[in-house]
Amino acid sequence: MKRIGTSLTALALTGALLAGCSSSGSGQAPSAPAQNSDAKPAAAPSGPKEKFVFWDKGEYVEAYNKMMKERAEKFGKDNNIDVEYVVVSQNDLKSKLLAAIEAKNPPDLIVANDPVAKQFVASDQLVDTSDIINKIDFSDGAKNIAVTSDKYFMVPHSLQLSGAFLRKDVWDKHNLPIPKTWDELYQQAKIVNDPKNGFYATGFPLGASGGNDAEGMVRTVIREFGGSIVDKDNNITVNSKETLEALKFIAKFWQEGLTPPASVTWDDNGNNKAYLAGTVGFVINSASIYDSLLKDNPELEKKTVMVPLIGGPKGESFVGSGNVFAIFKNGKGTKWAKKFVTEFYEKDFYNNLIEQIGGKYVPAINGVLDTPFWKNPNNKSAGWLSMIKSIKGAGNYPGPEDDLGSKAQTMQLATKAVARIVVEKMDPQKSLDQLEQELKQLYGKK
Amino acid sequence: MRRSTYVKIRKLTALYVIGLVASVWTLFPIYWLVKSSLTPNKLMYTPQPKLIPAEWTFSHYQELFTKSPFLGFVKNSLYIALLVTVISVAISVLGSYSLTRLRFPGRGFMLKSIIYTYLLPVAVLFIPMYVAISRYGLNNNKNALLVVYPTIVVPYCCYMLISYFKAIPKELEEAALIDGCNRLQSLAKVILPIASPGIAVVSTFAFTLSWNEYLYALVLTTTPAQQTVTIGIASFNFGDQTIWGLLTSSSVIASIPAVLLYFLAQRFLKTGLAAGGVK
Amino acid sequence: MKTAAVKRRDDRLLGYGLLVPVAVIVFVIIGIPFVNAIYLSFTDKVVGVTPKFIGLANYMAIFSDKEYWKVLKNTVVFTVGSVGVKLVLGLLLAVVVNQNFFGRGLLRAVLLVPWALSGMVSAVTWRWMYDDTYGIINALLLRWNIVHLPVAWTSDPSIALLSVIIVNIWKGLPFFIFSLLGGLQTIDGQMYEAATIDGAGKVRQFFAITIPSISPVIAITVLLSTIWTFNSFEIVYLITGGGPLHASAVISTYTYEVAFLQNKMGQSLAVAGSIIPILVALIIFSMRKLNKDD
Incomplete structure (x- = not known):
């Protein structure tokens, strides 16, 4: 026993000495990079091939990444270059990108949600894409999501509409029509709400972590009540009677228990989960809920209708959001990225891709919505298409899309104003005053 | 009675x-x-x-092993975590012995420096670390993790080992030194056997620290061939959708090695006091 | 025969020699990014842009922000609460699994499992369990008539911090149990035998032998856990996002907010840097305790 112990220790000690050397070696010695290039001799014979690095969005519907990978690989073969196609989860894209940018080692091309990509415009990381925008027949709604400060540094990949999911069976049980306005929804919510049995009329998120669901909804209501955060010249116009009414109105859903209490800290996943659990009757979300329903819960899918977003006293004011391509200046294969994006909208491929995703993505180009796929009455996501023509701008509408605008959105300042009323029971006007202060500080105004 | x-x-x-x-x-x-x-x-x-x-x-498990590259992630994680554990524990045994039993100028400074490395969380260190690593051309290479993970594992190991070594009466070692052992021999023959249950614990935790690390693995590796289990698990999360079946089944599988390792470690190193100097 | 002086010199050389690998890790691999990060906290760093030195401006900005102080207070409550409970329960359970009884091996395995799970998985699982409409905890409490309305674990500002503390305890308890167990196992059994002969009871033995013998282990376990808890991120971020309205936010989630939502890398590093003096004081304090018996 003792001998085994001793030899084990001896082994450990030898290991320690060796390990000590190797770890200090790779830490500082210049031999480390050489070792690394030894490990990848792939393109040795015909001289080093050019390389195209593409970080794509990870998509719940597997077909998307499969098709994209095939296309990227084919692109590599056709152009005789190496292609590194990588799927990066959207939740982690930002951390990974920031590290890569700081090391001047970014990918050539990414697909990201438009607010994520927009942030890299301000730090001057992205390539001007006006030439691609001019070459392709993009819809106006799609162009809206790719513009920042009147310039194009992104290319719209596809739109992702946010609409309403409604439990038709519950509404039918109470003989209620589908709501067209926020006030109708509020009146109906009081009828269908049944918290004693664990059912809430609505599932609205108000959490601070991640995503746009909460801020998107609050801003929609503010606009539809006639208010605005900033005007088109970036004057802060938030402190108005209209915005005040909007904030008070949204807060009622929590004050009167029409939405689950936990929603105050929900992230974007919270309303999806609650809807799929069948504990809420009305949510606003992208069509991601639809493809989860199709895949996992056909019974609930049958009870669901997808209806366009509802309007307020001042009508409907929808904004677009979606996926964009962004090309990084410091990438080594920038020209390949441009070529890939320009060829991406080839009709057969593009339509097929959109259809494979099952309606969660809406085409960014004109004239492709008359396919059987979108005309199919069973395709519930087609119920949202009518929203496209009402799209007024992107997330910061009527303000310009710029760095400060997207910061105000990612900081969820409007959401927090509602949360103060709901959680801290702050007076609505006081909360609005604070929101105005925060915006002024952010925009550097007195 | x-x-x-x-x-x-x-x-x-x-x-x-x-x-x-x-x-x-x-x-x-x-x-x-x-x-x-x-x-x-x-x-x-x-x-x-x-x-x-x-x-x-059982379909989630079936899908996990047949349709996703999960096994490859497990292999990478085992490679990284085992190597990091062996390297870190070995380095730390030597360092801790030096810091507890030998006297030399700068000892106190070294002792504090080791734990000061924990003062900034990985959440703010990962960007500067990535910049440094990519300067050596080690980005998207799992071996970069072999360089980086000791920074989170070694301070832990050193400190725990120091506390275990301290608990061992000095007299035992002095007896060995008088018997003609040199320092390293007394470390091997007296200290290590007595501290072995502690070392077993330290090894297990060192293993889990590297096995469960996420942020460094996320930024330092990019292609599936280089990536680890935590990245594999997180990849079942898509924006506002999660494939719960795969996320949970992969987590269950991923927690097995640490528990297994603990038992192996206990069994191999159970000798403890019995093997030590006290007869 | 070597002289005492030669022996001392040999010891000194050996002392340095054995520390070389550790020194490389501490001063090179982590040291360089660490110093770089501290420097950047005095700049207007934004990722991808060359930083400009701005002195203490970042620190002034955060110290004059009342959210910062709220978050710092939360962090202290979070850390002291978690570590305190983990220490007491950890000591109790370490003593329990150090006894001889049938099923001990199984119990040890069971107690280790939370540590073997990744932080992300633990957090999303708890978040799911905490929910008030589809979570199992509220479902059971309601079914057993313990409560009549679902408990708003993650959204009631007076409970949210407690809820994340509970998860931190759950996740971190194994670290205490097994570190302390490792210490208990190095105690020489003869000491207890001698004490028993002297007529000391179990309780007295615990305080006279057990605690002093493992006090270095306790000190270090507490120290490490305090630093980790102080800087822990995933549990809070993934369960409450620091909400509602920073009611459960801690320094690390706040750092993340400043760095990645407000895009101010320099200021975020200042937030992280600002707590270093607190931790250093703690380290010096526990070192003194640790070195007392030298």
């Missing part, structure tokens, strides 16, 4: 009651995780959920 039996029963009862309560507390979330990994998708979310689902399925 009667009284001592009574005391024994009372003690055993107390042990079992505490053990039971602790097990329920520990296992309940685990149960929920395992249950979810065996629940068909359509029953994954339900209002007023029940403890026992109406239907069970």
